[in-house]
Amino acid sequence: MRFLHTADWHIGKKLHGYDLLEEQVDAFQQILAIAKTEQVDAIVVAGDLYDRSVPSVEAIEVFNRMIVEMNLEEQFPVLAISGNHDSSTRLETGGPWFVQSNFHLNTRLDQAFEPVEMNNTQFFLLPYFEPISARLYFENDEIRTIEQAMKEVVSAMEKQFKPDMAHVLVSHFFVAGSEKSDSETKLMVGGLDTVPLTLLNSFDYVALGHLHGKNALQAENARYSGSPLKFSLSEMNQKKGVWLVDTDASDTTFTFKEITPLRDVMQIEGSFKELTAQAFYTSIDRENYLQIQLTDRAVIPNMMNQLRQIYPRVIGVERLFGREERQKKSETKKSIKTLAPTELVDQFFSEVTGEALTQQQQTWIKDNLAEIHQTERGK
Amino acid sequence: MRFLHTADWHIGKKLHGYDLLEEQVDAFQQILAIAKTEQVDAIVVAGDLYDRSVPSVEAIEVFNRMIVEMNLEEQFPVLAISGNHDSSTRLETGGPWFVQSNFHLNTRLDQAFEPVEMNNTQFFLLPYFEPISARLYFENDEIRTIEQAMKEVVSAMEKQFKPDMAHVLVSHFFVAGSEKSDSETKLMVGGLDTVPLTLLNSFDYVALGHLHGKNALQAENARYSGSPLKFSLSEMNQKKGVWLVDTDASDTTFTFKEITPLRDVMQIEGSFKELTAQAFYTSIDRENYLQIQLTDRAVIPNMMNQLRQIYPRVIGVERLFGREERQKKSETKKSIKTLAPTELVDQFFSEVTGEALTQQQQTWIKDNLAEIHQTERGK
Numbered sequence: 001m002r003f004l005h006t007a008d009w010h011i012g013k014k015l016h017g018y019d020l021l022e023e024q025v026d027a028f029q030q031i032l033a034i035a036k037t038e039q040v041d042a043i044v045v046a047g048d049l050y051d052r053s054v055p056s057v058e059a060i061e062v063f064n065r066m067i068v069e070m071n072l073e074e075q076f077p078v079l080a081i082s083g084n085h086d087s088s089t090r091l092e093t094g095g096p097w098f099v100q101s102n103f104h105l106n107t108r109l110d111q112a113f114e115p116v117e118m119n120n121t122q123f124f125l126l127p128y129f130e131p132i133s134a135r136l137y138f139e140n141d142e143i144r145t146i147e148q149a150m151k152e153v154v155s156a157m158e159k160q161f162k163p164d165m166a167h168v169l170v171s172h173f174f175v176a177g178s179e180k181s182d183s184e185t186k187l188m189v190g191g192l193d194t195v196p197l198t199l200l201n202s203f204d205y206v207a208l209g210h211l212h213g214k215n216a217l218q219a220e221n222a223r224y225s226g227s228p229l230k231f232s233l234s235e236m237n238q239k240k241g242v243w244l245v246d247t248d249a250s251d252t253t254f255t256f257k258e259i260t261p262l263r264d265v266m267q268i269e270g271s272f273k274e275l276t277a278q279a280f281y282t283s284i285d286r287e288n289y290l291q292i293q294l295t296d297r298a299v300i301p302n303m304m305n306q307l308r309q310i311y312p313r314v315i316g317v318e319r320l321f322g323r324e325e326r327q328k329k330s331e332t333k334k335s336i337k338t339l340a341p342t343e344l345v346d347q348f349f350s351e352v353t354g355e356a357l358t359q360q361q362q363t364w365i366k367d368n369l370a371e372i373h374q375t376e377r378g379k
Numbered sequence: 380m381r382f383l384h385t386a387d388w389h390i391g392k393k394l395h396g397y398d399l400l401e402e403q404v405d406a407f408q409q410i411l412a413i414a415k416t417e418q419v420d421a422i423v424v425a426g427d428l429y430d431r432s433v434p435s436v437e438a439i440e441v442f443n444r445m446i447v448e449m450n451l452e453e454q455f456p457v458l459a460i461s462g463n464h465d466s467s468t469r470l471e472t473g474g475p476w477f478v479q480s481n482f483h484l485n486t487r488l489d490q491a492f493e494p495v496e497m498n499n500t501q502f503f504l505l506p507y508f509e510p511i512s513a514r515l516y517f518e519n520d521e522i523r524t525i526e527q528a529m530k531e532v533v534s535a536m537e538k539q540f541k542p543d544m545a546h547v548l549v550s551h552f553f554v555a556g557s558e559k560s561d562s563e564t565k566l567m568v569g570g571l572d573t574v575p576l577t578l579l580n581s582f583d584y585v586a587l588g589h590l591h592g593k594n595a596l597q598a599e600n601a602r603y604s605g606s607p608l609k610f611s612l613s614e615m616n617q618k619k620g621v622w623l624v625d626t627d628a629s630d631t632t633f634t635f636k637e638i639t640p641l642r643d644v645m646q647i648e649g650s651f652k653e654l655t656a657q658a659f660y661t662s663i664d665r666e667n668y669l670q671i672q673l674t675d676r677a678v679i680p681n682m683m684n685q686l687r688q689i690y691p692r693v694i695g696v697e698r699l700f701g702r703e704e705r706q707k708k709s710e711t712k713k714s715i716k717t718l719a720p721t722e723l724v725d726q727f728f729s730e731v732t733g734e735a736l737t738q739q740q741q742t743w744i745k746d747n748l749a750e751i752h753q754t755e756r757g758k
Binding site for chain 2: 090
């Protein structure tokens, strides 16, 4: 059988204050298009469907729409698990009805031991879990780490193996040897959360979620799909997409299918003068999420506002060679007289932190200045 | 056809800090038992399934279990709407799958105009909505109140009426002429949220939610079911239960079926000495939620702790004749030396406010005192 492997949708995630829902819907539509073109028999989503345990109403609306389209309208069987970003209980709502239309959404450890059988393949859907859950489930007080837990988990799964079928594990954890990027929350420290790849040998394919780069793990029988979008600057150079996995042949094969983001995350470098020159900014996609590497050392009054007028989605500004410190004071003094209060705060913030204000921070400042202004007038 | 009409479950609600989930599960089991004994064709739940728009994980677990049992296991068709306490979007999750097993859960105004037809009856499931939704749906800027909206809503529904069928409206609002109790949040002021009963004349039965007393409205064709449990002291004397409604006869008939709470809400009155006498407290159900009406005027050191040792669920203490003020100071001074810090706070609070600390407040105080104690020792 042929299935599509994706993960880490993180619906509702924001990038430096920018809402990504539009990009997420677009990426989802591309995933669905790949599933249709490639005529897959199922779509596997390996955890972190939402970005937060209590998603916003907007995120829920988008996610609900996606699963309706994928499962009820396009009638794809869906095999999904909860990840560490999801609240398993909140995500569980509706689960017992979903199975009626071949939408299997496992959120509890005990569900992992009843494989979903489709065509020639057994799917073991193992949601993200803490060692304590395995301790209770196996009634084994010795279990303290995910590695210890996984020995028991895999052994229990192997007992369900049908020899004439392919065996696929869908799971969401950190496999030894894989690399992390900035946008995966570092909940665990040390090796407590790590599963050695050798433990997963008996599976024909392990569809992983958790890490956001498709190359985080290079193994014969295991892959991270990565997230469908770049969720941090450290993912800037990653290619995003999904795996197409075939378990029809005697060997399992997998191919990567790329997704083109609606708006990319990229970095531009140059002097303020260069970056604000029309010849330059009309040559690139200004709608992208941009990290700006500034070569100037001089203080630039009202810099962020000027940059944002050209580049609406600046996620950060870095001064590659630092800032000139000597003349700063007098220059700032001069400019203070000509700047609006919001511009002053913006400039102060970016000079002190080297980073740009997020949209939310800008809104706060604007609202608070307006309030102060009103209070002053009211006196 | 015969259906059961309930509403205002408020899953997750607390009563003066006490968790009611156990009582809510018990009441639900009684509702289910009635549905089975009376062989109803459907269960109608007229809104406020949850107590809060973002329910706790514990509340979600309980609610999910209930709907699985009611609809999937016992196979009752369920006709439900969201109320003003529910987040319509959050509650909507799973809805498109629920209908596969005859669980209709309407959360949007536009869903109200496609009646669910069962046996001889058309059910119009109208979720709680704000006038703005009707303004947008009907593209009518004149709509400013629920009354104005309901004129349009009813008129649109009447166009769907099949003359040979009975017509039932399931809705969640304040109908003119009904009485409120303390546990319904007063979100609206004035008459903006009120629907005149006459507007609902064309329905054979209006299954209402919102008010917690079954007698809140006396009408030939409309009833509040009330909540399955007493959610405030003002509901102390209400009988709780569900309506059994028959639309089989030419006239619609309804009968009330009572629910016996696992723990009742009641009031006891007497002097501290009387109420703490074994002969008295063994004569009543001490597990109930108790409002204590105290006839003493004297200061009683450590009163709340003593009462709670006998009555574990005190929801309030009222001094019927006030407190003696004169000797208070010296008496308090005396007792101060013999009381633990937590007891002192407890006593002070109840003397100042006349009310008992909730469980949550007690926990806060205990934690904070422990923290202060640790900080002091750390110095």
